[in-house]
Amino acid sequence: MRRRVTIDDVAAAAGVSRQTVTRAMNDMAEISASTRTRVLEAARELHYRPSRHGRGLVKGDQPTIGLVVHDLTNPYFPELASAVVGAATVRGWHVVLADTIHSHDRLADMITLVGQVDVVVGYPAIGQNETERLFEDVPLVRIGSEPGSARAGVELDLTAAMADLAAHLSQQQVRRPVALMPGIDDVRGLLFAEHMAQHGLDVTQVSTGGDQLEETVTAVRELLTGTTPPDVILAFNDRMACWAMKALARAGVRVPDDVRVVGVDGLSLGEIVTPELTTLAVDMVEVAAAAIEIAVELVEKEGAGRPASRRVEHRLLLRASA
Amino acid sequence: MRRRVTIDDVAAAAGVSRQTVTRAMNDMAEISASTRTRVLEAARELHYRPSRHGRGLVKGDQPTIGLVVHDLTNPYFPELASAVVGAATVRGWHVVLADTIHSHDRLADMITLVGQVDVVVGYPAIGQNETERLFEDVPLVRIGSEPGSARAGVELDLTAAMADLAAHLSQQQVRRPVALMPGIDDVRGLLFAEHMAQHGLDVTQVSTGGDQLEETVTAVRELLTGTTPPDVILAFNDRMACWAMKALARAGVRVPDDVRVVGVDGLSLGEIVTPELTTLAVDMVEVAAAAIEIAVELVEKEGAGRPASRRVEHRLLLRASA
DNA sequence: GTGAAAGCGCTAACAT
DNA sequence: ATGTTAGCGCTTTCAC
Numbered sequence: 001m002r003r004r005v006t007i008d009d010v011a012a013a014a015g016v017s018r019q020t021v022t023r024a025m026n027d028m029a030e031i032s033a034s035t036r037t038r039v040l041e042a043a044r045e046l047h048y049r050p051s052r053h054g055r056g057l058v059k060g061d062q063p064t065i066g067l068v069v070h071d072l073t074n075p076y077f078p079e080l081a082s083a084v085v086g087a088a089t090v091r092g093w094h095v096v097l098a099d100t101i102h103s104h105d106r107l108a109d110m111i112t113l114v115g116q117v118d119v120v121v122g123y124p125a126i127g128q129n130e131t132e133r134l135f136e137d138v139p140l141v142r143i144g145s146e147p148g149s150a151r152a153g154v155e156l157d158l159t160a161a162m163a164d165l166a167a168h169l170s171q172q173q174v175r176r177p178v179a180l181m182p183g184i185d186d187v188r189g190l191l192f193a194e195h196m197a198q199h200g201l202d203v204t205q206v207s208t209g210g211d212q213l214e215e216t217v218t219a220v221r222e223l224l225t226g227t228t229p230p231d232v233i234l235a236f237n238d239r240m241a242c243w244a245m246k247a248l249a250r251a252g253v254r255v256p257d258d259v260r261v262v263g264v265d266g267l268s269l270g271e272i273v274t275p276e277l278t279t280l281a282v283d284m285v286e287v288a289a290a291a292i293e294i295a296v297e298l299v300e301k302e303g304a305g306r307p308a309s310r311r312v313e314h315r316l317l318l319r320a321s322a
Numbered sequence: 323m324r325r326r327v328t329i330d331d332v333a334a335a336a337g338v339s340r341q342t343v344t345r346a347m348n349d350m351a352e353i354s355a356s357t358r359t360r361v362l363e364a365a366r367e368l369h370y371r372p373s374r375h376g377r378g379l380v381k382g383d384q385p386t387i388g389l390v391v392h393d394l395t396n397p398y399f400p401e402l403a404s405a406v407v408g409a410a411t412v413r414g415w416h417v418v419l420a421d422t423i424h425s426h427d428r429l430a431d432m433i434t435l436v437g438q439v440d441v442v443v444g445y446p447a448i449g450q451n452e453t454e455r456l457f458e459d460v461p462l463v464r465i466g467s468e469p470g471s472a473r474a475g476v477e478l479d480l481t482a483a484m485a486d487l488a489a490h491l492s493q494q495q496v497r498r499p500v501a502l503m504p505g506i507d508d509v510r511g512l513l514f515a516e517h518m519a520q521h522g523l524d525v526t527q528v529s530t531g532g533d534q535l536e537e538t539v540t541a542v543r544e545l546l547t548g549t550t551p552p553d554v555i556l557a558f559n560d561r562m563a564c565w566a567m568k569a570l571a572r573a574g575v576r577v578p579d580d581v582r583v584v585g586v587d588g589l590s591l592g593e594i595v596t597p598e599l600t601t602l603a604v605d606m607v608e609v610a611a612a613a614i615e616i617a618v619e620l621v622e623k624e625g626a627g628r629p630a631s632r633r634v635e636h637r638l639l640l641r642a643s644a
Numbered sequence: 645g646t647g648a649a650a651g652c653g654c655t656a657a658c659a660t
Numbered sequence: 661a662t663g664t665t666a667g668c669g670c671t672t673t674c675a676c
Binding site: 004006007008018019022026050051053054055056057058059 | 668669670671672
Binding site: 043051061064071079098109117138213 | 365366369370372373376377384386389393394395397400401403404407412416418421423434438439458460535561564567568571572594596
């Protein structure tokens with residue numbers, strides 16, 4: 001990359017001083033129309049673009065959020081990202097987007113990101129393990145953070161929605177509920193079991209071994225051929241729920257008549273599938289607003305006491321699938 | 323926001339010079355372990371974070387892309403964004419994400435974005451109308467640009483895929499094809515008609531009047547109750563195609579038995595719905611790679627001749643819906 | 645209306 | 661191992 005064109009180059013080309021170039025570039029007063037056009041022409045010919053660092057150093061600039069998602073092809077993340085970008089745009093903040101799925105060196109990539117932004121917003125795994133030390137000094141807002149964490153974050157609360165779901169399913173005379181989770185002993189599955197137990201129903205925990213399409217489809221197929229096929233499936237999230245519905249459709253099983261399906265998240269994906277997905281929805285706009293509020297406190301009142309976590313509640317969104 | 327903590331503050335607190343602070347912060351050699359820890363402690367206590375502008379000015383930094391999408395809740399854009407982030411990450415570039423749907427003042431927001439990035443990547447409408455002058459001096463890569471444009475961009479070519487689709491549909495004995503487009507005289511609809519005509523088939527152009535769910539569903543319902551209901555629908559894109567399938571399912575119409583449905587884009591959304599969507603797919607990774615290639619030429623070989631446009635072809639992806 | 649000087653926060657090069 | 665000097669590119673005084 002050749003040496004960058006600076007304000008001095010333009011000044012020399014136009015035969016004026018640097019300050020005059022600044023005046024022309026920034027539409028300031030105290031400059032004659034003729035010199036302004038002359039300067040602007042010189043700038044254009046040289047392909048001059050002011051350095052953001054030079055300018056930022058003296059003028060300061062709006063804060064920047066580093067938004068770290070895992071994988072934008074997982075529809076949860078774009079919906080979150082959209083809300084975060086919306087909340088940031090309103091405040092004039094910028095959003096630097098990074099994902100972890102394309103990163104070959106998590107720590108290195110995170111270091112360069114952290115150097116570019118004022119605060120990082122990300123999912124709960126951010127700042128764990130190898131990047132833990134890095135974030136000792138960097139403002140971080142986790143979305144879906146553990147309640148009671150020392151670090152302020154957005155806590156997502158499924159309790160009320162899960163209670164409503166259990167009541168609803170009990171009313172529907174459900175007998176054999178299954179929690180379909182990517183791993184074992186998933187908190188969502190356990191919470192589901194807890195609430196179903198209050199209605200005298202015993203939840204079978206099923207682990208797919210992963211959160212991908214194939215694993216989900218296979219697990220559902222096995223469930224159907226088992227001795228006691230379920231009559232309702234709570235999936236880990238909406239995406240898995242949709243995959244489960246796909247597997248059910250393939251097997252000729254009707255939803256919700258034969259098996260009910262419930263997801264978690266409330267993505268618009270659930271509206272596009274047939275039947276429409278019943279889900280424990282969370283309002284992403286609310287989540288993003290909470291995240292940005294914490295980010296603002298972190299950035300603007302640096303050191304003035306730790307901001308508090310925000311809590312956002314899921315709610316049962318009854319649609320056609322359950 | 324209080325005055326920012328600078329390297330001098332840390333230097334004073336630790337009783338050393340600025341350079342020593344730099345050495346400690348950047349893990350450089352030529353510093354004793356004891357002073358390093360002393361400096362690091364002072365830095366932490368003061369909540370010191372190096373200014374990206376100060377550092378960027380002297381060290382230079384990686385280029386930054388401004389990625390402008392319209393709306394991340396439209397699944398086309400996250401899939402594009404994912405690919406762009408992937409391609410950028412590999413090169414160590416950063417991506418500043420902005421959308422237009424949340425922008426209250428397009429021009430103002432675009433001006434601040436442009437000041438933060440080295441090159442803008444966006445959809446065809448970027449840099450049109452009120453922002454046209456702004457982009458006279460700013461590198462811009464349009465994805466889906468018009469062939470023959472003076473400005474290098476990524477041109478998406480539907481021709482071959484459309485020819486394949488027409489041949490396929492003709493073989494399937496289709497009789498009453500419809501192009502379901504948001505506007506009138508849409509190029510995609512016209513291209514479809516052109517190719518179907520070569521098989522002696524006449525395409526009816528239908529405009530929904532918009533690209534939202536309701537409009538699409540209404541249009542499909544009207545189509546079904548019309549005098550000559552279609553037996554195949556080419557939708558403007560995958561999202562509209564999925565909505566159309568939803569409307570068909572509601573009406574009790576079987577896909578593909580009664581009506582075939584085809585989308586455009588090749589989003590993973592098409593795999594999640596039942597039946598799976600046949601579509602004119604474009605490889606987003608290829609698109610993003612092409613966009614970044616142009617961006618690199620624009621940024622690194624500034625002024626050394628205009629880079630050429632890249633062309634990416636759609637291809638017919640036969641799945642279950644047609 | 646225009647130019648000269650000073651300084652934003654940082655690091656590289658050169659002292660010591 | 662540490663400090664001094666210079667300068668990155670820009671805008672803000674303050675002269676003229």
